[in-house]
Amino acid sequence: MTVSTAMAQALPHASVSPCGLHADRPSVGTCARCGRAACQACRNADGVCTECVYQAVSTLPASRGRGKVARMVIMMHAALSGVIGALGLSDLAAVPSSNVDPNTGLETWSTTEAASTVLEIPYLLLTLIAVVLFLRWFFLVTRHLRARALVPFTPLSALASWVVPGVNLVRPMQLMRAVAKAVQEPSAPVRRWWTAWLIALGTIALPISVGSRDFGPNVAGAASVVAGIAMIVAARLCVRVIDTVETGMRRRM
DSSP states (O other): OOHHHHHHHHSTTSOOOBOSSOTTSBOSEEOTTTOOEEOGGGBOTTSOBHHHHHHHHHTSOOHHHHHHHHHHHHHHHHHHHHHHHHHHHHHHHTOOSOOBOTTTOOBOOOHHHHHHHHHHHHHHHHHHHHHHHHHHHHHHHHHHHHHTTOSSSOHHHHHHTTTSTTGGGTHHHHHHHHHHHHTTOTTSOHHHHHHHHHHHHHHHHHHHGGGGTOSHHHHHHHHHHHHHHHHHHHHHHHHHHHHHHHHHHHHHO
């Protein structure tokens, strides 16, 4: 007598078929992808069997490489933030009582102020590159976790949360905390990173607007210093988040 026949006789009123991978275990359903009967241990929360999960994950590249690239560019961005912050501090300390030449009546530029203005475009470009590289890493991590049914959200919905106005002030932090929890690394400094990031975003608009000369050198210089410090702190914490998540990924996966 086969195992499946014995189970059918023991449970005559139930439609029982053995697990496709464990013949001695009854199935609890079929795989949502391949249709194979699967037991409780072989079927994840999304109704996908372990074989299909393995096939899906095996086609994904490792996230570690993207994490390293994102980490490097984020640290470069932090260094440039420090330079701009130092220029702002220097300009703030040496600001004259008036930035108008009394002889010509024309507005004058200090050396540090001119240097800060020149660095604006490279700084914006490097910010954009750092954000894109971080999101590429984050998207791949969520693909790995979603394939294993370790997070309840899809990679696309997670990515969209970063660009929807209003939502992108809170939701990305919640998703990153969920990612850290999924890889069993709840100690990742997600909240501190996100707080520093929001502070940097709130002040970075003022140094950028120095070119319009609307805020005056004192306000612009102070904003440059605050934005530089906040961005450096956010960058360092972001790198820690990446490293912590990657450590959990290697251990968990």
